[in-house]
Amino acid sequence: MRSSSSVSLAGGRCSGSFRQISSPTCPLTVMLDTATEYLMVKKDFQAALDTCEKCLESLASAEQEESCLKHGELKAALTIVGIQAMAELNQWRGVLSWVLQQYGKTDQIPAKIIQMCILLHVKVGELAVIKDAVDDWLRCSTNMSQSGFSTVSELYLIHILIPMGHTTEALELLESDVGRVAFTEEQRQAARSLVDFQNEKNAALSNPNPVTVTTETTASQDKSSQRLNSIIKLLHRGLSIASVRIRSISLRRVFLTLMLLYLLLIRMDPALPSAFPWLLHLHRLLQQAWNTMFGPYYKAHTRS
Known part of the structure; x- marks a missing residue:
């Protein structure tokens, strides 16, 4: 990634998978290889996005030759490269609308692209943006037959519903047709345990134990x-x-x-007090205080 705000979703295996499905005899597959090279090698993300958009426009308007890849596979591959390029350009807010522009409706998006959208929005912490789209995709009965349906359900349950605190909706999903198709009984039991743990955590945060609070206050x-x-x-x-x-x-x-x-x-000399009358007065006061404080003691001592 070029910056901390960008989000990387593609790995080394992505470019390899694109090259495996590419066919040199089809011009659109050549454009796919070019877009992948811009993304993975040259790190020119805007050029990769522009190439994907041009190729998708050609794919939507022109009838494909027999030598080209199947329409759905080529479209999915181009969309995946485009999503990664937008994430690297920090344009993740427009990814969902861009994908809908390519496929028209939410229920027609392939499972692997829905998975990428979930992971992208989970990474940037915007769960509410993708929640409704994934819920609509899971409720579509035609998507239950896709190979990635269970993975999408698991990501939706663990990374969207439970972290957002929608535990009731999570339990309803497990008991619905979606849950019975997507999960085994053991997986459903494990998911219920996660829901129970989240409920206990939410209860502890919203309503702390009064006994604990009283004990802590007393201590x-x-x-x-x-x-x-x-x-x-x-x-x-x-x-x-x-x-x-x-x-x-x-x-x-x-x-x-x-x-x-x-x-x-x-x-003092007896002749001096006449010259200092204030000393005589002070002497009388001290003598009087002395007799008052210590006179009884001396009298008692003399009698004894």
Whole structure:
């Protein structure tokens, strides 16, 4: 592929199969070989698409010679090359309409081309675009005899109906004539298991278990409570240590201040207080506070 947005559907076996069915005596088969060479070798996807369209126009308007390939096989081969070229050109949105332009009706499209259309739209994630066309193709009774009918049914069930969540429609398909023709009993049983699994998955996504939600909520609340309690304990411990240190520091400072004032005032010269009346007042206040706080202790000690 040239870019990440393009889609590659052709492989090495495609070009080989085209060359096997080609006949050098028919001009249209030569054009098929040319288109295949543009697609697989030269990587000129637009030239491959243009060659296929010209050849398909000639095929639709001219009566084929006996030496040419059968009309249906040549048309299918050209359509497959054209689909791959459009995918490489990132023109996948127009693939289905382009195929219908070649075949006129959905039920007339060959099984292998329907398979390519399914795989292309599954790869680009556009399942709804191809769903109705494939459903119409499967409901056509004439297509049930085609060799690729079972493959188309399997792709439709596994890659379109179940991923889109249409499980009821998938079960109806299994029980219909399409399912009985396309699948064996073992395959139908396996498909029912896939449908049941998808239903359980959808139910789990849309309606989560209330018990599980309650348990998860309770566990989350318990973890939050434990974490909060731990934080509170740690904070209380830090505040306790801080308060003790602050208290001890304050007491030390107060005691040191008192000692300094006591030494300063007691050891002052008696002649100086008259010159500093505020010191006398401070001395009286400190002495009064001292007697109030420690007087009972000294009295009790003296009596004893």
